[in-house]
Amino acid sequence: MSGLVMPPSTQSGAGAGSGPDSGPGGDQMIVAEGVSKSFGSVHALDSVSVSARRGTVLALLGHNGAGKTTLVNILTTSLPLSSGRARVAGYDVTREPFEIRRRIGLTGQFASVDTQLSGRDNLVLIARLLGAGRRAARSRADDLLELFELTTVADRRASGYSGGLRRRLDLAVSLVGGPRVIFLDEPTTGLDPSSRLKLWEIVEGLVQQGATVLLTTQYLEEADRLADSITVLSAGKVVASGTADELKATVGRRTVTLTLDGDDAPARAGAALRGAGFAPVGGEDGTRSLVVPIDTTREIADVIRTLDQASVEATELTFGEPTLDDVYLTLAEQHARTPA
Numbered sequence: 001m002s003g004l005v006m007p008p009s010t011q012s013g014a015g016a017g018s019g020p021d022s023g024p025g026g027d028q029m030i031v032a033e034g035v036s037k038s039f040g041s042v043h044a045l046d047s048v049s050v051s052a053r054r055g056t057v058l059a060l061l062g063h064n065g066a067g068k069t070t071l072v073n074i075l076t077t078s079l080p081l082s083s084g085r086a087r088v089a090g091y092d093v094t095r096e097p098f099e100i101r102r103r104i105g106l107t108g109q110f111a112s113v114d115t116q117l118s119g120r121d122n123l124v125l126i127a128r129l130l131g132a133g134r135r136a137a138r139s140r141a142d143d144l145l146e147l148f149e150l151t152t153v154a155d156r157r158a159s160g161y162s163g164g165l166r167r168r169l170d171l172a173v174s175l176v177g178g179p180r181v182i183f184l185d186e187p188t189t190g191l192d193p194s195s196r197l198k199l200w201e202i203v204e205g206l207v208q209q210g211a212t213v214l215l216t217t218q219y220l221e222e223a224d225r226l227a228d229s230i231t232v233l234s235a236g237k238v239v240a241s242g243t244a245d246e247l248k249a250t251v252g253r254r255t256v257t258l259t260l261d262g263d264d265a266p267a268r269a270g271a272a273l274r275g276a277g278f279a280p281v282g283g284e285d286g287t288r289s290l291v292v293p294i295d296t297t298r299e300i301a302d303v304i305r306t307l308d309q310a311s312v313e314a315t316e317l318t319f320g321e322p323t324l325d326d327v328y329l330t331l332a333e334q335h336a337r338t339p340a
């Protein structure tokens with residue numbers, strides 16, 4: 001699907017070679033420096049800095065109320081900042097909001113689809129509003145319907161779409177103008193696993209074609225899968241940032257949980273695992289499960305081999321990745337150990 005992130009041919013002015021976003025030094029597509037935002041006495045953002053280079057995905061990870069949507073609203077110029085500076089596609093959010101709006105796509109949890117219209121008509125309408133001729137608008141709609149696997153429901157009213165279809169249409173609508181920078185505010189919250197996977201694949205495709213994506217999420221797994229860099233927000237503050245691996249290394253709570261059968265199995269498994277250098281937890285007081293912290297997925301095999309050598313049978317074995325809660329807990333513990 002070529003040309004997805006390029007503007008339709010009828011749209012002029014935003015093509016290659018014009019504006020700071022295509023200049024040689026303009027590799028940073030999203031930059032926030034010390035951005036703060038207060039709503040009365042609520043400090044929604046407190047000196048937040050983030051950045052994303054062209055063709056990368058930045059994930060803002062945080063629980064409800066962390067300040068994710070507030071930052072997205074500031075970067076998409078729908079909310080003024082209280083202090084700090086921010087640039088998107090090379091333009092300043094305060095001084096050049098219209099330059100930014102022409103270059104971004106925004107999908108929120110409550111996006112701007114007209115549910116009384118069909119999916120196709122929504123797309124055609126937006127393309128026409130952006131200045132495409134009738135034929136170009138229809139062909140743009142066809143391309144997006146195909147890419148988002150919406151062709152079979154294209155002529156049904158959007159009010160009848162499932163959550164997953166609706167979210168895909170929202171995203172398709174936000175891409176009509178060929179934005180270079182795409183903001184996705186909790187794009188998969190509330191979606192079933194297969195719809196979530198489909199959206200992830202779509203986002204990966206957009207990035208391959210050169211788009212820059214900022215997405216907000218409450219799921220560490222989602223940030224892990226999609227993001228080149230992750231910024232963790234908590235109560236309006238950046239509490240950690242780095243790659244997914246860097247974050248997980250600070251968390252270090254990958255685990256294998258074993259459920260064991262037989263009265264002495266937990267004790268024997270515990271002893272064998274300790275002998276092999278692991279530090280299993282549990283198995284005392286008649287409990288039948290052991291939690292074994294590991295660093296790499298390779299160590300799962302070592303755990304299994306150790307059990308096998310000790311002739312212990314596990315009835316269940318599950319692998320656990322660190323969750324956002326683990327990240328928060330670990331960061332909170334680190335703060336407690338090293339008071340500022």
Ligand SMILES: Nc1ncnc2c1ncn2[C@@H]1O[C@H](COP(=O)(O)OP(=O)(O)O)[C@@H](O)[C@H]1O
Nearest residue numbers: 039042044062063064065066067068069070071
């Ligand atoms: N328009 C507003 N008026 C007052 N408080 C707000 C407004 N928007 C957001 N807040 C507050 O700012 C904080 C951050 O909210 P938000 O950015 O929506 O977080 P998130 O998107 O991470 O859930 C919350 O405490 C929220 O209640």
Ligand SMILES: [Mg+2]
Nearest residue numbers: 068069070185
């Ligand atoms: Mg939000």
